[in-house]
Amino acid sequence: MLSASKPFTLILFGASGHLAQLKIYPALYTLALKKRLPDAYTIIGFARTAMTDDAFKNLVSESVRRDMGTVNEEVLAEFVSHMSYHAGQYDAVDDFATLEKKISGHEKNWQNPVRLAYLSTPPEVFTSVLHNLCDSNIHVSGKEFRVIVEKPVGHDLESYHVVRDELKKCFEEHEVYLLDHYLGKEAVRNIYYLRYANPVVERLFKNTLIHHVEISALENAGIENRAGYFEPSGTFRDMFQSHLLMMGCLLTMRLRDSDEFIRESRLEALKQFYLPPAKSLDDIALQAQYSPGMMGEEPVAGYLQEKGVAPDSRQNTYAALALSTRASRWEGVPFFLRSGKRLQKKETRITIEFNEPRVAGKNTEPNRLDIILQGEAGMRLHLQTKVGGTEPQFRPLVLEDPLVCYGDCLPEHALLLLEAIAGNQTWFLSFEEVNTAWRLIDPVQAHLQKESTPLHTYPAGSTGPAAADAWIQKNGMKWL
Ligand SMILES: NC(=O)c1ccc[n+]([C@@H]2O[C@H](COP(=O)([O-])OP(=O)(O)OC[C@H]3O[C@@H](n4cnc5c(N)ncnc54)[C@H](OP(=O)(O)O)[C@@H]3O)[C@@H](O)[C@H]2O)c1
Numbered sequence: 344m345l346s347a348s349k350p351f352t353l354i355l356f357g358a359s360g361h362l363a364q365l366k367i368y369p370a371l372y373t374l375a376l377k378k379r380l381p382d383a384y385t386i387i388g389f390a391r392t393a394m395t396d397d398a399f400k401n402l403v404s405e406s407v408r409r410d411m412g413t414v415n416e417e418v419l420a421e422f423v424s425h426m427s428y429h430a431g432q433y434d435a436v437d438d439f440a441t442l443e444k445k446i447s448g449h450e451k452n453w454q455n456p457v458r459l460a461y462l463s464t465p466p467e468v469f470t471s472v473l474h475n476l477c478d479s480n481i482h483v484s485g486k487e488f489r490v491i492v493e494k495p496v497g498h499d500l501e502s503y504h505v506v507r508d509e510l511k512k513c514f515e516e517h518e519v520y521l522l523d524h525y526l527g528k529e530a531v532r533n534i535y536y537l538r539y540a541n542p543v544v545e546r547l548f549k550n551t552l553i554h555h556v557e558i559s560a561l562e563n564a565g566i567e568n569r570a571g572y573f574e575p576s577g578t579f580r581d582m583f584q585s586h587l588l589m590m591g592c593l594l595t596m597r598l599r600d601s602d603e604f605i606r607e608s609r610l611e612a613l614k615q616f617y618l619p620p621a622k623s624l625d626d627i628a629l630q631a632q633y634s635p636g637m638m639g640e641e642p643v644a645g646y647l648q649e650k651g652v653a654p655d656s657r658q659n660t661y662a663a664l665a666l667s668t669r670a671s672r673w674e675g676v677p678f679f680l681r682s683g684k685r686l687q688k689k690e691t692r693i694t695i696e697f698n699e700p701r702v703a704g705k706n707t708e709p710n711r712l713d714i715i716l717q718g719e720a721g722m723r724l725h726l727q728t729k730v731g732g733t734e735p736q737f738r739p740l741v742l743e744d745p746l747v748c749y750g751d752c753l754p755e756h757a758l759l760l761l762e763a764i765a766g767n768q769t770w771f772l773s774f775e776e777v778n779t780a781w782r783l784i785d786p787v788q789a790h791l792q793k794e795s796t797p798l799h800t801y802p803a804g805s806t807g808p809a810a811a812d813a814w815i816q817k818n819g820m821k822w823l
Contacts (some may be wrong), residue, residue, distance in 0.1 A: 358388025399428035439479035527755030528779025636802030690718035
């Protein structure tokens with residue numbers, strides 16, 4: 344069982360922010376609760392907001408209580424005793440110099456501590472933080488250091504290169520941890536391990552047997568008062584460049600005998616994806632925005648009525664993309680990816696639809712394997728079984744398992760943080776992976792941003808835009 348065994352200092356940039364409160368503090372508390380942290384560690388929150396240490400500890404405690412419902416107050420009090428706050432500007436090297444003094448004070452009697460800098464700020468400030476970490480000697484070569492960078496790294500290929508170059512100026516690649524939190528989810532890692540542990544399943548994953556693959560990440564939440572985060576990004580940029588492509592890679596990558604090669608194999612798989620040839624990018628990509636509608640009995644606003652959204656915003660809240668792959672065993676299998684907000688149902692799912700049944704008969708449906716990662720999680724194999732009578736008639740037979748995590752289950756950020764402290768980069772993205780993903784996504788992103796590209800609409804609470812149904816039907820399929 345992995346635990347953080349060495350003393351460490353974690354500096355969290357953007358400590359006042361949404362992600363920190365929603366995910367990172369509860370994840371760290373979980374590690375404390377499960378006794379996975381060493382005796383000697385310190386967590387320093389850094390942000391511009393003025394706050395005393397006590398106010399910061401209070402903010403952390405409240406975010407943990409909010410997330411967990413019930414907490415062990417004794418463990419929580421011990422946990423926050425390791426925390427302090429440093430108010431500063433991300434672009435002011437002097438604020439980093441005083442931070443360095445604080446860190447050295449904490450580490451005075453520690454043997455070979457690991458330092459981690461976690462960038463949980465908007466991407467615009469990444470380069471200033473990286474620069475100052477080096478100029479202030481918080482990062483010193485020769486000492487163990489990890490810099491953890493939240494996705495998206497940049498907002499397109501060009502801005503990614505700026506961040507990458509800044510990282511490379513000062514950090515070795517083995518010190519850089521590019522984080523896509525989907526890769527910390529047990530259910531997502533399980534896409535790979537289901538194949539690894541089940542040769543029967545793996546044998547079925549073959550282009551001669553598969554009709555097409557659907558990867559869907561559907562949310563019923565809207566933008567939850569976070570227009571500042573969502574408006575510059577949109578669903579396509581937020582979901583496809585990282586999460587959805589990674590799910591496609593875990594499904595199609597070559598299985599390796601050792602986890603050591605997982606990263607390399609994931610990259611190979613990513614490089615095999617390409618945009619299928621088409622007359623226009625509209626044939627392979629589609630975008631839409633939600634209009635006012637009903638979530639159950641509740642009337643809800645459309646995207647343009649959300650607080651902080653420009654009244655004429657053309658940002659997408661739904662997108663779909665067709666992809667092809669040259670990965671061996673998968674060549675020729677069409678992939679359809681989609682993601683959207685304010686939909687009827689929350690569900691993250693991979694569906695593999697197999698070719699039409701050879702036995703003709705009434706009520707036959709193609710075989711299908713659903714791997715449902717979020718929502719009503721589970722794995723479902725859809726087969727057919729004969730009903731009684733002299734005619735070959737069939738009814739569906741569904742084999743299913745709820746795919747609940749058993750054993751040492753940790754929240755995604757807790758698992759990734761433990762691995763980062765231990766120096767294991769397997770489930771973090773490499774530079775080459777992020778680069779490859781942006782190269783694939785960039786032309787589509789540029790196309791979607793054009794004024795002339797259609798932006799369809801769908802009512803909040805619906806199953807999605809009618810245009811997306813028509814779009815996939817043109818390819819001879821339907822969303823499942
Ligand atoms: N929230 C999520 O669910 C989520 C999910 C996946 C990835 N991410 C990524 O994680 C990172 C942090 O996300 P977040 O949602 O926590 O962001 P956030 O709440 O908007 O920002 C985090 C903190 O950064 C500072 N900040 C905000 N805007 C700034 C600006 N324009 N210039 C300088 N500082 C600014 C603020 O702190 P001060 O004003 O106190 O300095 C804020 O509390 C982002 O890169 C995001 O893309 C977030």
